[in-house]
Amino acid sequence: MDVPIGNATDIRARLIDAGGLSLDRMPMLNVVFDRLTSGCSDNLKPLVASPVYFGFNGFSSGRFGEMLDAYENNAVAGIFHAPEWDSHILVGLNRDFLFTLVEALFGADGGEPPVEDERPFSAIELRLAHTILEQVGKALESSFALVSMTAFRLERTETRMEFAVIGGRNNKAVEAKFSVQALNRGGEMFLILPQSVINPMRPALSKVLTGDSAARDPTWTQQITAEVRKAEVTLRAVLEERTLTLGEIAGLKVGQVIGLDATPATRVKLEGNDRPLFWCHMGQAQGSYVLRVDEAIAQDKEGAHDDAVG
Incomplete structure (x- = not known):
C-alpha cells in the first residue's frame, strides 16, 4: 500500500521528536539550574554595587535553530567549550539583560528610564558582556559539578545568531531561561545545551537525592559552621x-x-x-x-x- 507523502513526512517528524528528552524524569536539572542562579548572583557581587537577582524560569526541549531564531538581533551569545564533554554549550544575554547590567556596573541608581534602543551593541557593551559571561562560566562549572565535572571555557561571543553555531539547526537541544533583576528593571539569560550533552548524564540527572546535600555550597556551609560555633x-x-x-x-x-x-x-x-x-x-x-x-x-x-x- 502506498503511503501519501504528507503522511510519511509526519511519521518521520514524530519519530525524530520521539527521540527527545523526558525532562520531567531528570529532577537534578532543576537542582543544577537553581544552583546556577545563586552562583551567578554571587560571582557578580564584586563587580556590581547594586544587588543583582537571578531567577530560574524553567526549561524546555526543542530544535536548536528555532531557539536561536527567537533572539535574532536581540542578544549576545557566548560559546563555551566543555572539554570533558567534548562539546559546546551556548549562553545568551538578551538586550534588556545587557543594558541593565551595564548600567549597574557603571554605578547607575535606576533613576534614568531603561534603554529601548534597537541599535547595534557598542564595543564597551560587548566587552562587558564578555566579562559577565566569564562569571557565568564559573557558576556553570560549580553547578554542573553536582552531576559531571568539566571546565567551561568562553571561546567567543556572537551578536548574529546564525553565527552562534554549536550544532545543526535541526538538532535537539534543551533551553533553560533565567530572569535577572537589578535597578528595578530586568532582562533574560538563556542557556542552550545540545541533547548529545545531556544524554550521557541521564543516569545522574534522573536521581532523586534526599535532603539538600546535593545543593550544599561548601563555602556557605563553612561560614554557617563558623557562625554557629561562635554561639x-x-x-x-x-x-x-x-x-x-x-x-x-x-x-x-x-x-x-x-x-x-x-x-x-x-x-x-x-x-x-x-x-x-x-x-x-x-x-x-x-x-x-x-x-x-x-x-x-x-x-x-x-x-x-x-x-x-x-
Missing part, C-alpha cells in the same frame, strides 16, 4: 539535686545547713542550656575545682528518664 552556651555543673516541699523551702533560714549525700567520688552532671551533656568527676588543680569529662549522656535515655520522673 555562647552556658555550662552548669550539678553535683546533686534535692527535692524539697514548698513548705520546707519557705522555712529555710540564713545559716541553715542542707546536707548532701554526694561524696568526692560522686559524678557531676555537666549541663548546657539546661540540657544534660556529660558525666564528669570533680577534682582540684592549682587551688581550683576542675572537672574531668568521663562520658557523654545519651539524650534519648536522659529524656526518657526525665519524662518518667516528671
Whole structure:
C-alpha cells in the first residue's frame, strides 16, 4: 500500500521528536539550574554595587535553530567549550539583560528610564558582556559539578545568531531561561545545551537525592559552621539535686545547713542550656575545682528518664 507523502513526512517528524528528552524524569536539572542562579548572583557581587537577582524560569526541549531564531538581533551569545564533554554549550544575554547590567556596573541608581534602543551593541557593551559571561562560566562549572565535572571555557561571543553555531539547526537541544533583576528593571539569560550533552548524564540527572546535600555550597556551609560555633552556651555543673516541699523551702533560714549525700567520688552532671551533656568527676588543680569529662549522656535515655520522673 502506498503511503501519501504528507503522511510519511509526519511519521518521520514524530519519530525524530520521539527521540527527545523526558525532562520531567531528570529532577537534578532543576537542582543544577537553581544552583546556577545563586552562583551567578554571587560571582557578580564584586563587580556590581547594586544587588543583582537571578531567577530560574524553567526549561524546555526543542530544535536548536528555532531557539536561536527567537533572539535574532536581540542578544549576545557566548560559546563555551566543555572539554570533558567534548562539546559546546551556548549562553545568551538578551538586550534588556545587557543594558541593565551595564548600567549597574557603571554605578547607575535606576533613576534614568531603561534603554529601548534597537541599535547595534557598542564595543564597551560587548566587552562587558564578555566579562559577565566569564562569571557565568564559573557558576556553570560549580553547578554542573553536582552531576559531571568539566571546565567551561568562553571561546567567543556572537551578536548574529546564525553565527552562534554549536550544532545543526535541526538538532535537539534543551533551553533553560533565567530572569535577572537589578535597578528595578530586568532582562533574560538563556542557556542552550545540545541533547548529545545531556544524554550521557541521564543516569545522574534522573536521581532523586534526599535532603539538600546535593545543593550544599561548601563555602556557605563553612561560614554557617563558623557562625554557629561562635554561639555562647552556658555550662552548669550539678553535683546533686534535692527535692524539697514548698513548705520546707519557705522555712529555710540564713545559716541553715542542707546536707548532701554526694561524696568526692560522686559524678557531676555537666549541663548546657539546661540540657544534660556529660558525666564528669570533680577534682582540684592549682587551688581550683576542675572537672574531668568521663562520658557523654545519651539524650534519648536522659529524656526518657526525665519524662518518667516528671
